Amino acid sequence: MRIAVYGAGGYTGKLVVAELARRDIETVLVGRNVERLGEAAARAGLAAADGAAIRRAASGDHAALVHAFQDCAAVINCAGPFVLSGEAVVRAAIAAGCHYVDIAGEQRHLDRIFGTFAAPAEAAGVTVVPGANDDGLPSDLLAHLVAERVRPVRELVIGLELVRGGAMPSRGTLRSALENIDTFTGGGLGYEDGRWHPDIAARRTALTFPDGSDPVPVVKFPLPAVVTVPHHVAARRVEGVVRAELAAAFADMTPALIDSVPEGPPADSRRTARWIIVVEATSEDGRHARGVVHGTDMQGSTAVIAVESARRLVADGAKPGVLAPAQAYSPADFLEFLVQHGVQWSVDATGDAGGAVDASQVL
Numbered sequence: 001m002r003i004a005v006y007g008a009g010g011y012t013g014k015l016v017v018a019e020l021a022r023r024d025i026e027t028v029l030v031g032r033n034v035e036r037l038g039e040a041a042a043r044a045g046l047a048a049a050d051g052a053a054i055r056r057a058a059s060g061d062h063a064a065l066v067h068a069f070q071d072c073a074a075v076i077n078c079a080g081p082f083v084l085s086g087e088a089v090v091r092a093a094i095a096a097g098c099h100y101v102d103i104a105g106e107q108r109h110l111d112r113i114f115g116t117f118a119a120p121a122e123a124a125g126v127t128v129v130p131g132a133n134d135d136g137l138p139s140d141l142l143a144h145l146v147a148e149r150v151r152p153v154r155e156l157v158i159g160l161e162l163v164r165g166g167a168m169p170s171r172g173t174l175r176s177a178l179e180n181i182d183t184f185t186g187g188g189l190g191y192e193d194g195r196w197h198p199d200i201a202a203r204r205t206a207l208t209f210p211d212g213s214d215p216v217p218v219v220k221f222p223l224p225a226v227v228t229v230p231h232h233v234a235a236r237r238v239e240g241v242v243r244a245e246l247a248a249a250f251a252d253m254t255p256a257l258i259d260s261v262p263e264g265p266p267a268d269s270r271r272t273a274r275w276i277i278v279v280e281a282t283s284e285d286g287r288h289a290r291g292v293v294h295g296t297d298m299q300g301s302t303a304v305i306a307v308e309s310a311r312r313l314v315a316d317g318a319k320p321g322v323l324a325p326a327q328a329y330s331p332a333d334f335l336e337f338l339v340q341h342g343v344q345w346s347v348d349a350t351g352d353a354g355g356a357v358d359a360s361q362v363l
Contacts, residue, residue: 003307004028004072004098006057006065006089007079009036011170012103016078018044023307028053030068031079036246056147059085065092074310077102080172081179083324084111086130090117090180094124100314103133103306105173106180106267107188110227111196113339114322122321129318129328132309134301136224138343140324141331143229143238145347146279149289153235153281158225159218159289160209161276162298170264170299178258180222184250188222191230191238202239209243209276217244226289228324239265270297270306293335295346304341308334 003020007013008029020027029037032128037054039049058063058179059079065088069075075093082104090113093100100121104110113130121128131137139158147153167178177184183198190200206215221242230238265273276294295301309325312318320327325334335345 001311002013002028002072003310003314004027004030004047004061004069006030006075006077008040009033010078010172012172012302013078014040014043014171014297015155015299016076016306017041019303020044021046023311025117025307025311028055028068028072030055030057030065032056033057035039035150039112039273046126049275059088062072062088062092062095063090065273066095069093069096069098071097071185072098073233073314076306076310077104078306080104080106080176082106083112085178087112087116089126094126094248094326096133097124098127099126099310101132101313103302105133105136105224106176106226107183107222107227108180108304110224114227114231116256121295125320127318127323127328130314130322131224131228132270132306132325134275134295134298135225135277136228137162137305137309138230138293138335138345139223139279140328141329141335142277142345142347143225143279143281144232144326144331146281146289146291147181147235149234149347150287151234151279151353152282152284153233154284155237156205156229156233156235156239156279156281157204158223158229159209159278159280160221160223160240161209161211162246163211163274163276163279168261168265171261173259174253174261178253178255179252181253182232184247188227188240190220190236191226193236196227196230197238203237204239204240207241207278207280209278210294212277216278218242219241219244219247223248231309232326254306254356264299270300272296273298279313290348291346293343295338295341295343297342301341301343304338308337
């Protein structure tokens, strides 16, 4: 199995390369800067004898990208902002006959990929799974399991809480956010009655996270699962929300601020950071279900998720086309795989506040 990593010289790209090396998966490092790619390979302990290869290709050079990918089984795209270059990498991966995974959290990118590449990917016999990151994939998988408890679903709410513990986002993540600043400050897409639209307001104004007993104020936020979940859950409404303070932080983002922060947080800071996802669903007849998934080390979790996503496409296969995570993988099985990496999850089978069941009960 040979997997290419585009953007392998970036902060998260290096973590993905290291995870591939840890799992003894043959790796091809692709990007614009050969020197940075070499540093990433050396940092992961890869050498030519290990099967690692370094290939220069810019996102604007279709032929070079196709050539770089052509002997690989899958591509993991780590190069944001994805709204600027993501489509070019998807197009090249399909042309090369490779499965494709990316770590994008950008709603506009995900929406474009589903709208543009479903037919080409299906015709090429490859699978494209965008949004395989620390919040996009777990929230999509969890939403599927929660929705199964209360079908038909009238409303599904996805809430994200980040406890950084001193760990900042990577510089690349901040640049992606800045490129999508109107989406972030405006709340992004909502889903209602078969359509995605930015003018769909969130109805939920408060949400209880596992850390507290009282609801906290939340506001609409462009979570990637708002784009992916309606592809496999028949719900009248899907919305994403975060704690109001987190959303407000994006209003102060500037290029100068981004340039002033390190490329990414050190490993010890990453391990103190926590991500928490809550999914709540309400059925047409008023029944409720709730699920929670949480873990640590946002960037490290993304690397594990992206590698396992690509590995499963190659080893297990999936329906060709553009798929949401829950369409490409068994939701419970993938979440259970993440348990060994510090992730915990549960689904409330009854809708009662105290009725949460252990993950093993929903496998």
